[in-house]
Amino acid sequence: MIADMREALEAVLGSISEPVLLPGGASKEAWAVDAGGQRLLVRRAGGGVIHRHTLSLQDEFEVLRAAHEAGVMVPQPLLYIADLDGREAFVMERIAGETIGRRIVQRPELAAARTVLPRQLAEQLAAIHAIPQERVPFLRRADFERMMDELDDVGEPHPAIELGLWWLREHRPPPREPLVAHGDFRIGNVAVDEHGLVGVLDWEFAHLDDPARDLAFGLVRAWRFGRDDLRLGGIGEAGPYLERYNELTGFGVRPEELDYWELAGNVAWAIGCLTQAQRHLSGQERSVELAILGRLGAEVEYEICHLLEKRGVA
Amino acid sequence: MSERPTPQELAEAIEEFLAGEILPTLDDHRLRFRLLVALNAVGIVRRELTKLPPEDDGERRELAARIRAGDVAAGTLARVKADVEARLRIASPHYLQRYGDE
Numbered sequence: 001m002i003a004d005m006r007e008a009l010e011a012v013l014g015s016i017s018e019p020v021l022l023p024g025g026a027s028k029e030a031w032a033v034d035a036g037g038q039r040l041l042v043r044r045a046g047g048g049v050i051h052r053h054t055l056s057l058q059d060e061f062e063v064l065r066a067a068h069e070a071g072v073m074v075p076q077p078l079l080y081i082a083d084l085d086g087r088e089a090f091v092m093e094r095i096a097g098e099t100i101g102r103r104i105v106q107r108p109e110l111a112a113a114r115t116v117l118p119r120q121l122a123e124q125l126a127a128i129h130a131i132p133q134e135r136v137p138f139l140r141r142a143d144f145e146r147m148m149d150e151l152d153d154v155g156e157p158h159p160a161i162e163l164g165l166w167w168l169r170e171h172r173p174p175p176r177e178p179l180v181a182h183g184d185f186r187i188g189n190v191a192v193d194e195h196g197l198v199g200v201l202d203w204e205f206a207h208l209d210d211p212a213r214d215l216a217f218g219l220v221r222a223w224r225f226g227r228d229d230l231r232l233g234g235i236g237e238a239g240p241y242l243e244r245y246n247e248l249t250g251f252g253v254r255p256e257e258l259d260y261w262e263l264a265g266n267v268a269w270a271i272g273c274l275t276q277a278q279r280h281l282s283g284q285e286r287s288v289e290l291a292i293l294g295r296l297g298a299e300v301e302y303e304i305c306h307l308l309e310k311r312g313v314a
Numbered sequence: 315m316s317e318r319p320t321p322q323e324l325a326e327a328i329e330e331f332l333a334g335e336i337l338p339t340l341d342d343h344r345l346r347f348r349l350l351v352a353l354n355a356v357g358i359v360r361r362e363l364t365k366l367p368p369e370d371d372g373e374r375r376e377l378a379a380r381i382r383a384g385d386v387a388a389g390t391l392a393r394v395k396a397d398v399e400a401r402l403r404i405a406s407p408h409y410l411q412r413y414g415d416e
Binding site: 156157158159160162163165166228277280281286287288291292294295296298299301302305306308309313314 | 317318319323324327328330331371374375377378379381382384386388389390391392393394395397398399401402404405406409410412413
């Protein structure tokens with residue numbers, strides 16, 4: 001496998017170091033390789049596993065290019081390869097930085113980074129939301145009803161998720177004009193060094209959406225990595241993040257909107273846990289990690305109940 | 315029908331992981347032998363579990379359908395939360411402690 005990959009890559013990149021397959025899911029492979037003195041990362045499609053509602057690698061590469069052109073801090077996209085040993089792939093710069101959420105939240109040497117991260121995250125998101133839509137015309141609009149369809153596809157009864165969906169239907173804020181959204185903007189999908197943010201990663205969920213929804217996704221408790229008291233991804237309060245975002249965009253997103261979309265993010269992730277488990281159960285991608293999400297989704301359902309209580313639901 | 319993955323399905327996932335991903339990496343004969351024994355044990359658990367009756371989720375299904383229809387009577391959240399708590403005591407018992415002072 002490694003020899004084949006090396007041969008396929010050398011046909012495109014010239015002489016390279018031994019490719020190293022990085023740990024990760026089966027739906028997408030990530031290979032670390034060096035060529036011509038450059039540190040590269042090759043993202044390649046997995047063996048026939050297609051995840052619903054994610055971008056093709058070709059579209060993801062285009063989004064990355066658009067983000068890079070717009071000045072978003074991303075690994076430089078270098079080359080799309082339609083057929084790399086039988087599957088599509090692209091090559092981008094391999095940036096140095098911590099990406100493991102738990103370490104970003106807890107490592108002492110990243111303490112200084114954590115103090116600047118909330119404002120930096122807001123700045124990046126403001127830049128993302130300013131990417132011209134015509135630059136990425138293939139992006140699809142988010143559809144709120146899709147959450148219900150996905151839950152119905154799973155076919156299990158989950159009253160807590162239903163209650164969250166019900167509250168969201170009843171309290172919908174006035175919709176904002178859909179903009180280019182990252183779709184998974186949170187600690188766990190960014191790279192950080194001791195000075196702060198160095199890159200925004202994982203663009204496969206990019207779509208067009210209410211920007212407040214994208215802004216609130218990083219508040220979901222599942223991504224606080226042991227620091228539940230710090231609402232923004234275990235690294236800071238939501239206030240300075242929201243303030244900086246509003247300062248840059250002039251959108252005037254209200255704290256109540258963040259609350260609303262934080263709940264929506266939890267509902268989406270609770271359903272996401274079930275659909276991930278379905279990938280295992282259906283045989284699409286057998287994995288203990290996916291399987292157990294079917295049960296750990298109860299944690300997210302508990303958070304949904306907690307947030308509903310805070311909003312005065314009885 | 316029981317919550318998914320069912321206990322049997324979880325045991326099966328563990329067996330696949332141990333046999334498919336761990337066993338091929340082991341060179342130590344004693345470890346290989348003990349892993350095979352452990353796989354046997356998990357297999358026993360899985361087959362034992364098939365004898366249990368499936369959990370009746372009729373009540374949960376009815377509650378979910380009522381909420382979907384917009385019929386949310388007072389006390390619904392408390393009932394829903396108690397059900398989630400019961401599931402968490404199996405799936406992730408330590409998680410509830412994280413809400414200590416909130």
